[in-house]
Amino acid sequence: MAADALWFDAPLPVGVHQASGHVMGSDLHVLTVGGPSDLPVRAHARLEQLEARWSRFQPASELAGVSASAGRRVTVSADTWQLIALMVTAWQRTGGRCDASVLPAIVAAGYDQDLGALPRDRPAASILTEPVRPTPGLGDVELDGDSLSVRLPRGVQLDPGAIGKGFAADLVAAELIGAGAHGALVNVGGDLVVAGEPVDGGAWSVELQLAEGPPVRWTLSDGAVATSSSRRRRWRVDGELRHHLIDPATSAPISDPPATVSTVTGAGWWAEAAATAIAVGGTAWARTWAPANGVTGLVEDADGGRHLLPGAEGFLS
Numbered sequence: 001m002a003a004d005a006l007w008f009d010a011p012l013p014v015g016v017h018q019a020s021g022h023v024m025g026s027d028l029h030v031l032t033v034g035g036p037s038d039l040p041v042r043a044h045a046r047l048e049q050l051e052a053r054w055s056r057f058q059p060a061s062e063l064a065g066v067s068a069s070a071g072r073r074v075t076v077s078a079d080t081w082q083l084i085a086l087m088v089t090a091w092q093r094t095g096g097r098c099d100a101s102v103l104p105a106i107v108a109a110g111y112d113q114d115l116g117a118l119p120r121d122r123p124a125a126s127i128l129t130e131p132v133r134p135t136p137g138l139g140d141v142e143l144d145g146d147s148l149s150v151r152l153p154r155g156v157q158l159d160p161g162a163i164g165k166g167f168a169a170d171l172v173a174a175e176l177i178g179a180g181a182h183g184a185l186v187n188v189g190g191d192l193v194v195a196g197e198p199v200d201g202g203a204w205s206v207e208l209q210l211a212e213g214p215p216v217r218w219t220l221s222d223g224a225v226a227t228s229s230s231r232r233r234r235w236r237v238d239g240e241l242r243h244h245l246i247d248p249a250t251s252a253p254i255s256d257p258p259a260t261v262s263t264v265t266g267a268g269w270w271a272e273a274a275a276t277a278i279a280v281g282g283t284a285w286a287r288t289w290a291p292a293n294g295v296t297g298l299v300e301d302a303d304g305g306r307h308l309l310p311g312a313e314g315f316l317s
Contacts, residue, residue: 015182016199023047024055024165025114026189032176033183033197042179043172043186050168053080054160056103057114066150067103067157073142073149081148083160083167084141090163090273091138093293096248097277101138103159105131105251109237111244124237131251161244162276166226166268169193173268186268190227193268194220205317211259212304218264219317226271228261228279245279254280256302263290263297264315270295283307 012018018031019040028047030040053062062080076084087100108131132155142151152158169186173193176184183197185204194204198221206218206225218225228245247254263275274295278286283299286309290296296311308316 013199019044024051024168024188026165026191027187028189029185029187030172030176031185031199032181033199035176035180035182039176039179039181039184043176046172046175047168047188050079050164050171053077054083054164054168056159056161063158063160066152070152070156071154073144073151075147075149078148079171081143081145081150083164084150084158085143085145086167086269086273087158087160087163088138088141088143090270090277094273094277094281094289096137097280098162098273099135099137099246099248100158100160100162101135101156102162102246102248102251103157104129105135105246105248106159106161106244107131108251109244109246109253121239122237127237133251135246135248135251137248163269163273165189165191166193166224166270166272169224169268191224191268191272192226193224195222208260208262208298210300210304210306212300213306216262216298217317218262218315220264220315223264223266224268224271226263226268226275228272228275229259245276247280258283258299259302259304260300261297262300263295264312265295278309 015034017037017040021028021044028044030043032039052058055061056064058064062076066074066076090098107129108127136156140153165188169188169191170193173184173186173195177196181196185194192206198204203219203221208216208218208227210216245254245257258279261275261278263271265271265274278299291310296309296315298312299307
């Protein structure tokens with residue numbers, strides 16, 4: 001289900017540098033065109049820094065501290081402040097369908113530790129959190145840009161899962177260009193941002209392997225692709241299959257979820273937020289909402305049926 005981009009075996013094209021790894025619970029691929037040869041490695045280190053600030057699985061992270069301090073004003077780094085501001089924006093622009101306040105609901109569904117550490121099946125009695133129904137939303141979050149401070153209402157806890165990888169890719173791609181790369185590609189678990197000059201001077205090409213049938217190939221210049229799938233982050237509780245896509249109206253995993261939602265838009269954070277919102281809102285809703293919000297893409301049903309959103313044909317190759 002991942003979005004796969006250019007990967008070169010040695011020897012590399014002249015001026016192209018790349019690195020792979022693991023960060024934010026996902027596979028990482030960074031590629032640069034031009035600039036210092038160590039830029040991809042530096043990008044990996046920067047992403048690890050962002051993970052340390054934002055991970056919900058690290059109690060010492062800034063974002064975990066913000067959630068633990070709900071009801072009190074907390075000063076954070078500029079990166080974390082902007083992440084929370086974008087969470088609020090995504091909640092507003094999607095009508096609450098992309099809602100970072102789903103954290104207690106995700107934990108209550110059984111996703112309370114890193115996916116690699118989750119038991120294949122676990123008893124419901126081992127899950128301690130009870131979700132709020134519906135999720136509380138982000139309407140009363142207070143943000144002060146001058147002091148880089150934030151205050152969450154009591155009871156609100158934030159999950160970066162529907163925006164964090166995409167925003168991290170946005171930040172790092174821009175920083176790579178600022179550090180001298182002529183072009184950059186940052187792919188964090190299928191949330192992918194491209195900027196500047198492609199390898200071959202044409203356009204960036206991103207192949208998406210869907211659950212069923214042949215892959216799809218997106219072609220774009222500066223911009224982003226994000227993928228949300230109910231088949232990638234799954235586990236069982238008392239034998240019942242669950243996934244990470246939460247319906248904010250019920251605080252439960254959405255029923256009959258799409259196999260895959262792939263979105264194309266101008267920024268990684270918005271592509272990721274839109275993919276989550278479309279998974280929750282459904283294809284019919286997305287056909288009207290997406291073009292009005294600068295988003296296009298594709299929805300794959302559980303049975304393999306494919307639905308292009310308005311404008312998608314312009315990005316297919």
